[in-house]
Amino acid sequence: MSIEITGVSKRFGDFVALDDVSVSIPSGGLTALLGPSGGGKSTLLRIIAGLETADTGRVEIEGVDATRLSPQKRNVGFVFQHYAAFKHLSVARNVAFGLEIRKKPKEEIRARVDELLKLVHLSQFADRLPAQLSGGQRQRMALARALAVQPSVLLLDEPFGALDAKVRKELRDWLRRLHDEVHVTTVFVTHDQEEALEVADEIVVINEGRVEQVGSPDELYDQPANDFVMRFLGPVTELGDRLVRPHDLQLLTDSTDPGAVSGRVKRITRIGFEIRVEVAVGEQDVTVTLTRNEFLALDLRVGSEVQVRVAPEVGAVQGRPEAVGAV
Amino acid sequence: MTATALTTDRPAVSRRPIRHGRPLTWVSGVGFGVTMMWFSLLVLIPLAAVVATAAAGGWSNFWDAVTSEQTLAAIELTVGTAFGVTVVNVFMGTLIAWVLVRDRFFGKRVLEVLIDIPFALPTIVAGLVLLALYGPITPIGVDIANTRGAVFLAFQFVTLPFVVRTVQPVLAELDRDVEEAAMSLGASRFTVFRRIILPSLTPAIAAGAALSFARGVSEYGSLVLFSGNLPMKTEVASVRILSSIENDNLDSAAAVATILLVISFIVLVVVDTLQRRLVRRG
Amino acid sequence: MAELSHHRTRARRGPIAYLIRLLVIVYLFFLVAWPVYLVAKNTFADGVDSLTGLLEDPDIVHALGLTVQVALIAVVINTVFGVGISILLVRYALPGKRWLSPLLDLPLSVSPIVVGLSLILVYGGRTGWFGPALEDAGFQIIYATPGIVLATVFVALPLVIREVVPVLEEVGEEQEQAARSLGANALQTFWRITLPSIKWGVIYGVVLSLARSLGEFGAVKVVSGNVLGDTRTATLVVEEKYLNFDKPGAYATAFLLALVAVACIIVVSALRPKEDR
Numbered sequence: 073m074s075i076e077i078t079g080v081s082k083r084f085g086d087f088v089a090l091d092d093v094s095v096s097i098p099s100g101g102l103t104a105l106l107g108p109s110g111g112g113k114s115t116l117l118r119i120i121a122g123l124e125t126a127d128t129g130r131v132e133i134e135g136v137d138a139t140r141l142s143p144q145k146r147n148v149g150f151v152f153q154h155y156a157a158f159k160h161l162s163v164a165r166n167v168a169f170g171l172e173i174r175k176k177p178k179e180e181i182r183a184r185v186d187e188l189l190k191l192v193h194l195s196q197f198a199d200r201l202p203a204q205l206s207g208g209q210r211q212r213m214a215l216a217r218a219l220a221v222q223p224s225v226l227l228l229d230e231p232f233g234a235l236d237a238k239v240r241k242e243l244r245d246w247l248r249r250l251h252d253e254v255h256v257t258t259v260f261v262t263h264d265q266e267e268a269l270e271v272a273d274e275i276v277v278i279n280e281g282r283v284e285q286v287g288s289p290d291e292l293y294d295q296p297a298n299d300f301v302m303r304f305l306g307p308v309t310e311l312g313d314r315l316v317r318p319h320d321l322q323l324l325t326d327s328t329d330p331g332a333v334s335g336r337v338k339r340i341t342r343i344g345f346e347i348r349v350e351v352a353v354g355e356q357d358v359t360v361t362l363t364r365n366e367f368l369a370l371d372l373r374v375g376s377e378v379q380v381r382v383a384p385e386v387g388a389v390q391g392r393p394e395a396v397g398a399v
Numbered sequence: 400m401t402a403t404a405l406t407t408d409r410p411a412v413s414r415r416p417i418r419h420g421r422p423l424t425w426v427s428g429v430g431f432g433v434t435m436m437w438f439s440l441l442v443l444i445p446l447a448a449v450v451a452t453a454a455a456g457g458w459s460n461f462w463d464a465v466t467s468e469q470t471l472a473a474i475e476l477t478v479g480t481a482f483g484v485t486v487v488n489v490f491m492g493t494l495i496a497w498v499l500v501r502d503r504f505f506g507k508r509v510l511e512v513l514i515d516i517p518f519a520l521p522t523i524v525a526g527l528v529l530l531a532l533y534g535p536i537t538p539i540g541v542d543i544a545n546t547r548g549a550v551f552l553a554f555q556f557v558t559l560p561f562v563v564r565t566v567q568p569v570l571a572e573l574d575r576d577v578e579e580a581a582m583s584l585g586a587s588r589f590t591v592f593r594r595i596i597l598p599s600l601t602p603a604i605a606a607g608a609a610l611s612f613a614r615g616v617s618e619y620g621s622l623v624l625f626s627g628n629l630p631m632k633t634e635v636a637s638v639r640i641l642s643s644i645e646n647d648n649l650d651s652a653a654a655v656a657t658i659l660l661v662i663s664f665i666v667l668v669v670v671d672t673l674q675r676r677l678v679r680r681g
Numbered sequence: 682m683a684e685l686s687h688h689r690t691r692a693r694r695g696p697i698a699y700l701i702r703l704l705v706i707v708y709l710f711f712l713v714a715w716p717v718y719l720v721a722k723n724t725f726a727d728g729v730d731s732l733t734g735l736l737e738d739p740d741i742v743h744a745l746g747l748t749v750q751v752a753l754i755a756v757v758i759n760t761v762f763g764v765g766i767s768i769l770l771v772r773y774a775l776p777g778k779r780w781l782s783p784l785l786d787l788p789l790s791v792s793p794i795v796v797g798l799s800l801i802l803v804y805g806g807r808t809g810w811f812g813p814a815l816e817d818a819g820f821q822i823i824y825a826t827p828g829i830v831l832a833t834v835f836v837a838l839p840l841v842i843r844e845v846v847p848v849l850e851e852v853g854e855e856q857e858q859a860a861r862s863l864g865a866n867a868l869q870t871f872w873r874i875t876l877p878s879i880k881w882g883v884i885y886g887v888v889l890s891l892a893r894s895l896g897e898f899g900a901v902k903v904v905s906g907n908v909l910g911d912t913r914t915a916t917l918v919v920e921e922k923y924l925n926f927d928k929p930g931a932y933a934t935a936f937l938l939a940l941v942a943v944a945c946i947i948v949v950s951a952l953r954p955k956e957d958r
Contacts, residue, residue, distance in 0.1 A: 122861075123858050144861050156855035169860065217863065427769060438766075442787065445799030448799055516943060520939055522899065524919060524942075532716040610790070619793055619898075637899065671783040
């Protein structure tokens with residue numbers, strides 16, 4: 073394990089940011105800390121970096137106890153949401169900063185900076201000031217700067233949070249590819265479940281200062297440990313007392329399945345290739361999403377009588393499992 | 400622990416509290432100690448010595464010192480003039496700030512520099528400057544040297560920047576859409592000023608007025624050449640203190656100085672409170 | 682329609698606006714511009730004789746030298762102290778912070794005569810709290826250059842702090858944290874990151890302190906002893922010459938001081954707009 077967190081708690085005044093958190097983060101992987109804002113994930117990342125100190129607990133990085141180590145001795149690369157670019161230094165000098173601090177020979181620094189700028193596609197901007205770059209370029213510069221010192225772990229705090237949707241998506245793909253090239257243990261914080269599911273090898277779901285679940289994207293999506301994780305990772309709807317994903321429900325018009333319940337179509341909304349049907353089942357409004365073809369085959373209108381059931385192949389896997397993989 | 404459904408028994412997630420800086424480390428703690436020592440030796444202990452000296456003579460000596468006819472006249476003149484000057488500054492300072500922010504004309508930058516001149520000019524030079532136009536050699540026939548008018552004018556000169564410079568940034572930050580919205584609802588320009596602009600400026604005007612008052616009360620240098628320092632007529636509190644010092648009567652100097660310090664301190668508290676309110680408004 | 686009236690409100694200036702503009706210009710003309718201009722005019726009434734005469738008097742040259750020397754020492758002290766306390770105030774949780782920042786502004790609103798008095802009461806050679814002990818140890822403060830320096834440092838103390846604190850708040854802590862995580866220690870972070878990012882705030886503070894230090898009069902008058910050729914500073918020369926009916930000399934010295942002061946504010950106002958962006 074690359075990062076070993078044991079029993080870490082942190083308060084700010086009365087506010088409990090982290091409550092006895094223990095997590096292991098594997099070497100070489102790309103791990104997401106996922107959760108709603110204010111849930112403690114950024115605090116955990118900053119404690120790993122040494123930018124905050126834990127009130128209690130222990131942080132180990134690459135087998136070394138780092139709990140009391142100052143940030144400059146931890147050899148971690150940290151990338152901030154708002155880039156934290158050194159505004160008075162050129163792009164190349166920003167990237168060179170950590171190497172200059174380590175008093176590397178000039179030649180070596182130049183070679184390493186060139187190599188990194190090529191890696192993040194900023195070679196032609198080497199002599200510009202950060203203010204002359206776009207947000208996405210600045211964040212790539214910040215990433216190169218953090219990688220320059222060959223950190224044992226790379227930590228990214230909402231790295232794409234300040235960027236607009238299109239750039240965010242591009243950088244997300246690019247981060248995934250970059251990680252496949254450099255293989256450094258990487259932890260990033262995000263509140264965007266799509267980002268986590270798409271990029272990460274492993275996801276740690278954190279809410280209200282506690283770890284809710286740890287697992288691969290598939291595990292989390294298909295076997296959420298609890299309602300919170302289920303709700304947070306994707307759309308949900310309630311059928312009876314059961315929480316299900318709308319695309320795991322089926323609509324039937326002449327079913328004899330005893331598990332299916334009857335209802336009446338209340339509203340039909342088309343969103344691109346997807347059709348969302350709201351069905352009134354007793355007091356409940358159940359949302360079901362269908363593909364366009366499924367919808368056309370059923371020939372539904374507002375007011376149609378239908379039966380709703382959980383798709384049989386889903387019911388076997390899902391349900392309400394006991395906590396899986398949580399602390 | 401079993402991570403169960405969305406529970407309500409956890410502490411409510413409040414907004415992240417504002418952090419008031421990191422705790423002192425060993426090095427920064429020593430730095431803090433050294434700077435506080437320096438600040439104490441230079442400012443706090445000497446000012447405390449003024450109050451202590453005034454108190455050491457006992458209440459009756461203090462009372463005698465500050466209520467002697469000549470001292471009382473000086474304090475009255477100082478406080479009264481500073482007050483009058485501040486009233487003028489509230490009016491003119493706000494107008495000047497308005498012109499600097501909202502008006503546009505050739506040579507406006509010159510006005511910006513003019514506003515700062517009284518702040519940067521040595522006070523003794525300020526006195527000489529005023530003498531050149533309003534003294535015995537006046538080219539316009541207005542010689543007010545050695546009168547109470549000179550005290551007023553000198554205070555007016557040295558306090559010029561305060562209201563302007565506190566109001567200006569607040570006025571510049573005001574959202575003009577709100578004014579336009581009010582106008583589109585039928586408000587006249589005057590109503591917009593009175594109901595929309597003025598209330599937002601009030602804390603800044605008050606803070607500037609307090610600073611201007613404090614500066615007036617403590618003024619000395621610009622009066623030396625211009626007001627003549629005539630006892631009972633144009634002598635201000637600072638001059639009174641100085642003549643006590645020169646007569647080696649440090650006790651009564653300290654007594655009058657304590658009165659001025661109390662005024663400065665009250666002003667400081669007022670300004671601090673007002674500025675906190677300004678910040679809170681964002 | 683709405684679009685039209687929108688433009689009209691911004692473009693149209695009523696007669697009242699012109700009246701206010703006129704009032705402000707006239708006010709500033711009579712209060713500041715004309716008097717300052719007259720000092721320059723009076724200085725050059727007899728050509729440059731009064732200025733050159735000034736520079737031939739060794740006592741005046743000494744006074745000017747002393748003023749510059751004291752001002753430079755005071756500016757260095759206030760810059761080091763001001764930057765240090767600003768960083769502590771903004772970045773750290775200090776005990777008594779609520780009270781400290783208004784107290785740091787106190788010197789701006791204390792009468793210079795009271796400043797001088799307070800220093801005499803503590804450092805005066807005969808009756809001061811610490812003065813006699815210091816004098817026995819060979820340090821004379823009051824009526825000597827150290828006293829002038831103390832008085833000057835006192836009155837100019839808040840200026841650097843007032844400029845640097847808002848800049849530090851604005852810049853934020855992230856660049857410093859990034860530097861720390863890249864391996865820089867506290868000192869490296871300060872020199873390479875913090876100081877460059879607050880550079881302009883420090884420069885404004887220094888220029889303002891310089892103007893204030895060169896021009897301090899009242900506090901210096903109380904603590905200096907005003908000995909010709911020894912502890913008499915430039916501002917004291919102005920008073921002395923005027924009272925001794927050497928008006929050309931007074932105007933010339935005042936003109937030199939005013940020139941430096943106006944140069945300082947022009948430098949500041951020329952720099953400031955760039956930084957505001």
